[in-house]
Amino acid sequence: MKGQLRHKIVYRTLQIIMKPFLTWKFNYRFERIQPLKHPSFILPNHVTSWDPLLVGLSFPQMMYYVASDHLFRLGLVSRLIKFLVSPIPRVKSSTDRQTAAAIFKRIKEGHNICIFPEGNMTFGGETGELHRTTAKLIKHAKAALVTFRIHGGYLTQPRWSRFPRRGLMTGQLVRVYTPEEIAGMSEEELMKCIEKDLYTNAYEEQKRNPIPFRGKRIAECLETALYLCPVCNKMGSLKSSNDTLSCSCGLKLRYTEYGFLESLNDQKPPFTTVLDWTKWQTKQVQELAARYNSCPDDVIITSDEQQSLWKITKARISRLIGRGRLLLYRDRLVFQNDNGKNHAFPLSNISDIAIHGRQTLIFTTTGREYYELRSRLPRSALKYYELCKALTGQHSIYNR
Numbered sequence: 523m524k525g526q527l528r529h530k531i532v533y534r535t536l537q538i539i540m541k542p543f544l545t546w547k548f549n550y551r552f553e554r555i556q557p558l559k560h561p562s563f564i565l566p567n568h569v570t571s572w573d574p575l576l577v578g579l580s581f582p583q584m585m586y587y588v589a590s591d592h593l594f595r596l597g598l599v600s601r602l603i604k605f606l607v608s609p610i611p612r613v614k615s616s617t618d619r620q621t622a623a624a625i626f627k628r629i630k631e632g633h634n635i636c637i638f639p640e641g642n643m644t645f646g647g648e649t650g651e652l653h654r655t656t657a658k659l660i661k662h663a664k665a666a667l668v669t670f671r672i673h674g675g676y677l678t679q680p681r682w683s684r685f686p687r688r689g690l691m692t693g694q695l696v697r698v699y700t701p702e703e704i705a706g707m708s709e710e711e712l713m714k715c716i717e718k719d720l721y722t723n724a725y726e727e728q729k730r731n732p733i734p735f736r737g738k739r740i741a742e743c744l745e746t747a748l749y750l751c752p753v754c755n756k757m758g759s760l761k762s763s764n765d766t767l768s769c770s771c772g773l774k775l776r777y778t779e780y781g782f783l784e785s786l787n788d789q790k791p792p793f794t795t796v797l798d799w800t801k802w803q804t805k806q807v808q809e810l811a812a813r814y815n816s817c818p819d820d821v822i823i824t825s826d827e828q829q830s831l832w833k834i835t836k837a838r839i840s841r842l843i844g845r846g847r848l849l850l851y852r853d854r855l856v857f858q859n860d861n862g863k864n865h866a867f868p869l870s871n872i873s874d875i876a877i878h879g880r881q882t883l884i885f886t887t888t889g890r891e892y893y894e895l896r897s898r899l900p901r902s903a904l905k906y907y908e909l910c911k912a913l914t915g916q917h918s919i920y921n922r
Contacts, residue, residue: 525608532606533584540575548572548678548686552693555580560666560701561629565656566693567649567720568638569675570686571879577636577670580693585634588612588621590878610635622659629663639716642877643681645747645904646797647724647781649717657712660704667699667712669719676724677735677781680796682747682880687737687779696720724781725795734779741765741777742900744796746881749902750803752792757824757905804908811912814852823909825849826901831857831865834884834892848895850909855885857895867893869914877903885910 544550564585566577574587589609603609610628612621625635639652660667674691696719704712744767745760754771761768766786768774774786783799785791793799814823829848832840844859855872857865867887875885883895883903895903 525605528605529586529607530584533578536575537579541579544572544576544579547688548576548691549688550576550579550691550693552576552580553695555582555668555670555695557583558634558666558668558698561632562634562666562668562698563629563660563663564634564636564668564670565639565716565720566636566670567672567675567722568640568643569672569722570643570679572679573638573672573675574636576672576675576691576693580670580695581634583634585636586610586628588625588635588637625659626663629665635665639720644676645681646800647676647680647795648797649721649723652713652717652720654713656716657709661707661709661712664701664705666701667704667716669696669699669716670694671696671720671722673722673727674724674733674735676722677728677733680747682743682796683740684742684880685737685739687735687740689733689735723797725797728781732780735781736779739764740779741767743880744777746900746902747796747904748799748803749905750806752799752802753789755806758826758902762900800904807908808912811909814909814913817852819851819853821851823850823852824905826897826899828898829857829901830896830898831859832894832896834894840894848906850906852913855906855910869910872910872914875907875910877907883907 564577564581566573578585587607587609589611610621610624628635637656639656640650641653642650644650670693672691672693674689677687677689678691679686707715741762741764744762748760748767750757751759751769751771751773753773754769756769756771759769759771765777766774767777767783772787773789775783775791776786777783782794783791783796784794793802826848830845831843833843834840843865844857844861844863846860847858849856849858853869855867855869859865867885871888872885873888875883878884878894881897881901881903883906884892886892
């Protein structure tokens with residue numbers, strides 16, 4: 523592979539430059555891993571957008587990252603990233619054979635590959651469901667496996683938040699699996715080991731060892747994760763400001779530096795953790811789906827203003843289709859362009875759907891077309907994700 527020496531130099535340079543910044547900014551403590559004896563898969567849990575750099579501090583040997591193809595749609599910046607570190611692109615809402623082929627090629631060349639098997643960062647603070655093909659990929663490559671776990675990342679930078687906080691983050695080796703060990707396991711056995719190794723629950727950790735995570739406006743954009751009020755059952759009525767979350771029904775909560783929710787009036791908080799709330803709303807949406815599916819075709823389930831629709835050419839360009847309003851009906855997703863033109867996407871034609879970052883909704887059609895829905899205002903992509911899954915009878919990856 524061309525550019526290997528350049529990639530190694532850049533990798534080591536980034537370690538030297540980023541170590542003082544990351545350890546200071548996030549109060550990050552990490553374990554140094556001894557050089558690996560075999561080409562290996564590095565599998566960490568995924569909690570913040572800084573994870574690739576944080577994990578990289580622990581491994582002296584260069585590794586190539588599998589990255590969302592958003593990273594490849596930044597024009598000159600993308601070309602620079604590709605030239606310097608050559609990440610492997612993966613379309614989030616698509617199973618990509620080209621990605622697997624690129625991984626196998628680099629493993630055979632003797633390189634290490636870092637994959638975040640959750641694919642998504644958690645909204646609630648608990649490790650999400652891992653891609654079911656992870657174990658199959660590793661066994662087929664006949665490489666070694668290293669599992670690595672980050673603690674404190676969720677409360678440092680919750681996926682729904684605008685600003686990071688400073689508390690304590692740690693990164694540590696969990697286990698090294700040799701190619702011989704992996705060969706002696708079934709895919710199911712290997713998958714269970716990976717799930718056990720990577721599992722974290724931010725709130726259980728806080729109960730055992732409370733640590734404050736201080737920052738500015740720590741509740742801002744919490745409504746991108748919590749879209750259903752448990753008091754009045756309204757969807758999209760929750761609003762955040764500074765360290766508070768409130769609803770028009772009178773619910774008013776404070777998000778504390780320890781990550782818990784407490785009431786600001788005489789009402790008892792319906793939930794004390796974001797995790798319990800997200801689990802509850804997932805179950806509620808699944809129950810509501812049966813009622814929504816019996817609604818007339820013209821009944822709007824939920825909608826949001828100031829949205830934009832983009833068509834994506836994989837790992838190359840994003841083309842703006844228009845700006846306007848997003849609406850969800852029981853059988854279709856509709857984008858009403860401000861120019862008067864509607865774009866309707868039947869749910870039966872959406873082959874996969876995912877979320878990028880805090881609130882960008884990504885979906886793939888059965889015709890192999892890729893789209894993104896972005897928002898100028900805090901808007902829950904998780905709401906549309908879970909509703910679309912429930913209306914089509916699929917489970918949510920955030921519901922363990």
